Amino acid sequence: DTAVSQTPKYLVTQMGNDKSIKCEQNLGHDTMYWYKQDSKKFLKIMFSYNNKELIINETVPNRFSPKSPDKAHLNLHINSLELGDSAVYFCASSQGEGQYGYTFGSGTRLTVV
């Protein structure tokens, strides 16, 4: 039973399209995150939500919009996809703000062509 699950695992799409990545956690954690791993392999925070409320919004283009319908879900919607958006996107969760034991999903590899 997967603790943090992301769908889809792979996503290939054309420039200009709009796509969504879904994330669900069944750990009862209060905080969820989106991280991006780019071609240089850095894992960078994009967003953090605590109990459905946005806590962290790093310098991310506003084409990226997270949505948290409840504390178990944090979806990522991306408008007008660009080539530079190609990366692996990881969802993660933790027990709360300031709690450091993240549980990561297995990642979504997004390729924009």
Added chain:
Amino acid sequence: DQQVKQNSPSLSVQEGRISILNCDYTNSMFDYFLWYKKYPAEGPTFLISISSIKDKNEDGRFTVFLNKSAKHLSLHIVPSQPGDSAVYFCAASPGGSQGNLIFGKGTKLSVKP
């Protein structure tokens, strides 16, 4: 600007020997440090952590050492096993109420039988 640096992209060791993975950081406000392990096509998994008030934390074959004056931490794996072959990420937290982790670029460890 990389606040967490892992200067060795790869490391190869013989089974049974010690593996030492290094990490340097620049922000003296970091108060918590973690190591994550990542296998291909999977998300990072939490391995071991250390608070800035300690200089050593041990868990089985894994030991993390923190040298605050040098802003350096290291992960020792003894004895190394082929199953330890993975990418190891060092991460640091800037403290406060936010659980945002800042990751290094990772070091790929290969343990040869």
